[in-house]
Amino acid sequence: xxxxxxxxxxxxxxxxxxxxxxxxxxxxxxxxxxxxxxxxxxxxxxxxxxxxxxxxxxxxxxxxxxxxxxxxxxxxxxxxxxxxxxxxxxxxxxxxxxxxxxxxxxxxxxxxxxxxxxxxxxxxxxxxxxxxxxxxxxxxxxxxxxxxxxxxxxxxxxxxxxxxxxxxxxxxxxxxxxxxxxxxxxxxxxxxxxxxxxxxxxxxxxxxxxxxxxxxxxxxxxxxxxxx
Amino acid sequence: xxxxxxxxxxxxxxxxxxxxxxxxxxxxxxxxxxxxxxxxxxxxxxxxxxxxxxxxxxxxxxxxxxxxxxxxxxxxxxxxxxxxxxxxxxxxxxxxxxxxxxxxxxxxxxxxxxxxxxxxxxxxxxxxxxxxxxxxxxxxxxxxxxxxxxxxxxxxxxxxxxxxxxxxxxxxxxxxxxxxxxxxxxxxxxxxxxxxxxxxxxxxxxxxxxxxxxxxxxxxxxx
Numbered sequence: 001x002x003x004x005x006x007x008x009x010x011x012x013x014x015x016x017x018x019x020x021x022x023x024x025x026x027x028x029x030x031x032x033x034x035x036x037x038x039x040x041x042x043x044x045x046x047x048x049x050x051x052x053x054x055x056x057x058x059x060x061x062x063x064x065x066x067x068x069x070x071x072x073x074x075x076x077x078x079x080x081x082x083x084x085x086x087x088x089x090x091x092x093x094x095x096x097x098x099x100x101x102x103x104x105x106x107x108x109x110x111x112x113x114x115x116x117x118x119x120x121x122x123x124x125x126x127x128x129x130x131x132x133x134x135x136x137x138x139x140x141x142x143x144x145x146x147x148x149x150x151x152x153x154x155x156x157x158x159x160x161x162x163x164x165x166x167x168x169x170x171x172x173x174x175x176x177x178x179x180x181x182x183x184x185x186x187x188x189x190x191x192x193x194x195x196x197x198x199x200x201x202x203x204x205x206x207x208x209x210x211x212x213x214x215x216x217x218x219x220x221x222x223x224x225x226x227x228x
Numbered sequence: 229x230x231x232x233x234x235x236x237x238x239x240x241x242x243x244x245x246x247x248x249x250x251x252x253x254x255x256x257x258x259x260x261x262x263x264x265x266x267x268x269x270x271x272x273x274x275x276x277x278x279x280x281x282x283x284x285x286x287x288x289x290x291x292x293x294x295x296x297x298x299x300x301x302x303x304x305x306x307x308x309x310x311x312x313x314x315x316x317x318x319x320x321x322x323x324x325x326x327x328x329x330x331x332x333x334x335x336x337x338x339x340x341x342x343x344x345x346x347x348x349x350x351x352x353x354x355x356x357x358x359x360x361x362x363x364x365x366x367x368x369x370x371x372x373x374x375x376x377x378x379x380x381x382x383x384x385x386x387x388x389x390x391x392x393x394x395x396x397x398x399x400x401x402x403x404x405x406x407x408x409x410x411x412x413x414x415x416x417x418x419x420x421x422x423x424x425x426x427x428x429x430x431x432x433x434x435x436x437x438x439x440x441x442x443x444x445x446x447x448x449x450x451x
């Protein structure tokens with residue numbers, strides 16, 4: 001926790017002279033008393049797409065949340081100097097207000113200049129205009145996901161996207177839109193890290209980082225070792 | 229528009245959609261006040277001097293009762309994740325929540341107070357000190373509630389207990405508030421100044437305490 005030198009950035013584009021990728025060094029993360037990620041080192045350069053693969057419980061979501069700063073590392077460091085955009089299992093949408101209001105609110109809270117035309121384009125990317133003026137609580141799981149993913153179109157071009165199962169529950173058309181958005185982002189020098197069990201941005205031949213998970217016996221032994 | 233104002237705007241929009249909650253809070257306030265005379269009996273010699281205290285107790289309970297879900301919805305929706313990555317930061321976020329909650333709970337209660345004052349037969353000369361003290365007191369209570377709600381969110385289990393632990397901290401606000409409301413020599417009494425001092429301390433501390441409570445609740449290392 002103490003030696004974590006993670007920089008959590010404002011969403012405003014920053015001057016990224018020098019290191020503009022993601023560096024993970026010897027990262028270990030505990031969930032409860034169980035060691036979920038052990039001594040993971042990884043580099044990602046600007047313009048790269050990385051797919052996290054591995055069985056359920058292997059630590060894919062944990063890794064994404066740790067990079068996003070929502071979980072703290074037991075040891076090791078994460079260095080990332082670009083803005084982060086996180087789309088996790090929870091979509092970050094309020095059910096009481098409309099999809100458009102949610103999206104505009106997100107852009108404003110992140111200090112992004114989002115004129116009406118940009119909002120329209122972002123929504124149109126996932127064919128979400130049709131239901132963006134309805135309260136989110138009446139929308140289906142897939143429709144909410146599309147609204148959450150529409151944020152990505154507003155994100156700064158150098159940002160690192162952390163996507164947790166982004167294509168779960170998406171229809172084929174939205175899946176293609178997501179692939180296009182992700183590929184375009186990488187072409188402009190952005191980074192994407194996605195945990196997924198499905199085909200993801202196959203055209204861009206993403207790198208793959210396989211998390212095998214840790215056997216329970218080892219985990220309890222090493223977890224105790226860490227704490228003691 | 230700054231991220232801070234954008235967060236307040238978002239909360240006000242959500243509060244407007246859930247406006248029946250506001251009605252419940254106001255009815256709660258009125259019912260507490262209406263119950264006192266029923267319990268004490270129709271003896272105006274006992275009831276008359278108690279009006280201001282009754283308003284304060286009712287305001288305190290009504291304001292603090294509305295806090296259990298202040299952060300819960302944002303945590304469940306994943307909005308807290310989005311805020312923590314934004315330039316807004318959790319401290320300003322907590323302050324924005326306090327302001328929007330006061331605007332939707334504290335302010336309507338304050339507007340309701342003159343009606344209650346008539347009901348309790350509080351002399352009109354007492355209204356200005358009562359309303360000024362209640363204005364500052366309700367803002368202070370809102371900040372306390374934000375601390376309690378953030379702690380409850382961090383604790384997950386035993387959330388209600390955490391909220392109860394906050395109640396004793398409301399005692400200074402209650403004491404100085406009721407004394408300032410009964411001031412007979414002008415509105416600006418020493419008690420009002422002390423009430424203001426308690427509010428100022430809370431204004432400085434509450435966003436920081438709430439932010440670190442929300443952070444701890446999220447990180448859950450080694451627990």
